[in-house]
Amino acid sequence: MYRYDEIDDTLVRERVEEFRGQVAARIKGDLTEDQFKPLRLMNGVYLQLHAYMLRVAIPYGVLSSDQLRMLAHVARTYDRGYGHFTTRQNIQYNWPRLVDIPEILDQLASVEMHAIQTSGNCIRNTTTDPFAGAAADEVSDPRPWCELIRQWSTLHPEFTYLPRKFKIAVTGAKADRAAIGVHDIGLRLVAGENGDIGFEVHAGGGQGRTPRVAVKLRDFVGQRDLLAYLTAILRVYNLAGRRDNMYKARIKILVESMGADAFTEAVEDEFARLKNGPLTIPVEEIERVAAHFLPPAADPRPVAKSADPAFLRWKAHNVKPHKVDGLRSVVVSLKPTGKTPGDASAGQMDALADLADRYGLSEIRVTKEQNLVLPHVAAADLADLHAVLAGLELATPNAGLASDIVSCPGLDYCNLANARSIPLAQAISKRLAETGLDEPAGELTIKISGCINACGHHHVANIGLLGVDKKGEEVYQLTVGGVADGQSAVGKILGPGFTADSAVEAVLTVVRVFTERRTGAETFIETLGRIGADPFKEAVYAD
């Protein structure tokens, strides 16, 4: 893992003290709310329905066991015993008091964590494959590049007041587990013609009220040119992006209005000016950062065979191949039947930190599916690990299945939401368990958003639900066909909306039709492509 140097540490500490003074000034009355709001947002502090919400950055979703213990401590001491892991690989606390937040940030700084740039119109936390550095299908490890982007983008003076927020995702594997197609910038590590590793660059993707799949700007950008190329994109956006209408201010709108060719040309012109200048990354710096992310050692211990059906089912769904002999990656599901997607109690976090120390080289990852991952576990330890996880309600064998539901906090917490998300996720999870459809359906994504901002990523779900408010009633639009991994696609609305209860049954009906109509090992998208939406529509609207 990357460790802070003196510059990182000083920057974060100074930021805490600066915010401590700003909070004191607000409480004392020296700052108005209008003056204070942009300051608190830049430190990850929102005001939600019931309380302040603090969003803490987890850089590219990577946590040490000590950091996870600190997150547990914050949940236990300053919140209500829980943290909520988000679709952007961060964690949110729903109940902190404003007056406590400087102290929370001070304690987070002691383990090299902060909340800087988790809100506001700036470059947000870069996200990546939760199996980075471990995935068997990896071309190159994306974490050093995420770290370089983090250092470049943190408090970047030119890009602190962009037209709108800006999100970058990086994948280093053939399978895109970072959803690069629906990010403002998506980077894919690829091998160039001479075998050198570089970046395929995409831009202009995003979800929200205007979902768009990113366009490819370049097949290959060399490693040392990465920051110059990113700067070129950001500079074109910063100068030409709209600031008169926040709903048309994201880069996807600019790319669409300029046209992909004209946008690419503008970026290339700017890049030509920047290339070979001060933004060229020194080889020594690439090597210095990369040295923090060395691969783990192989584990040659023999693996005992197990006949325990619970273990075997968990292994089939939650254990992933690893690039190093004798190791595996383990998905720790935060989706027990009927519970809140992405929530972990302080006790679970503490226990998982201990398990990471014992079995996982003290490292944990957060996924955009709102689960946690132990990236480096010896195959010989899997059975022991499973036994302990099961006792913590952390061994639900559903990673990637329909019951691995993604959900935003929705109207139960969020000030922007129009409808609730969590109760639907819980009800669908219970119904999948009751009907026994989860296992037969295989890998299938269900995602729920409580408003058009799409924090629940419903646009890119195989089956998506969007909650809207219609004259005081919660109504849910059902979409099918969305994909985030691989060839990104936005789901299409199936038909008229549903009440909450009927939305749950509609989702179950779509899953049931899929299991009845699929051929062989078809995925949901393949079946949908073959038979079209009509069979699903007919079944869902049969009554």
Place this chain on the structure above:
Amino acid sequence: MKAITANRLEDGRVVYRKAEGGWTQHFEDAARYSDDALDSALEAALAEEGVVVGPYAIDVEGAALSGAKLRRESIRLFGPTAGSTREAAKQGADHVQI
């Protein structure tokens, strides 16, 4: 009728304007205003920026919330309808107050 609600500055908790001025977490103690009286009450509430954030009027009917934002305001008043905080409350966790 209307009531006035806001979030308390120090901790963000939901509060309601009292008839004698000041704020309460108890909806039953909230003042009710006619349309005629609302403007001046809201103006006074907005002036208390050192105590609360973002005061606004909500619909009430008798002793209960009402109007187009009923669900949202009910969730603000009674707490989340689902989720871990709710589950903790059901189990009687002493640090949870909804």
